[in-house]
Amino acid sequence: MIDLSWMAWTWPTAIFFVAIFALIALMGVWEYVVPGGAPRVGVLRFETTRGDRLFVSLLGSAFICLGWLWATDLSLWYALIVCALFFVLVFRLV
Known part of the structure; x- marks a missing residue:
């Protein structure tokens, strides 16, 4: 078993970061298998690629969780x- 106490991490925190790294790796595999995720314009009216949408999703999810904790x-x-x-x-949509 891995001891994460040296950094005051909890298992949910470790799982969270592993999930982010896994999402980034899966995006790389997706781009390799199906290349050419061409930019598109969605409801925000600016061009986004798959990676941009992943970044917006992760950033928005962080704010959702912070807002959830506050509210x-x-x-x-x-x-x-x-x-x-x-x-x-x-x-x-984006």
Whole structure:
């Protein structure tokens, strides 16, 4: 078992960062398998690529989680559901 106490990390924090690295790796594999994720203009009216949409999704999810912590005492698992919906909407509409 890995001891993460030296950095005061928790397992959920470690899983969060592993998930971000996995998303970036999957985007690389996706681009390799299906090259040419051409820029497109969505509802924000500026060109975005797959990587741009991933970045917007991750940044927006961070703000959703921070807002969730500020606004409610409910579990962050509910915020994760909101973040997943946000992720899908960004990749569909932006």
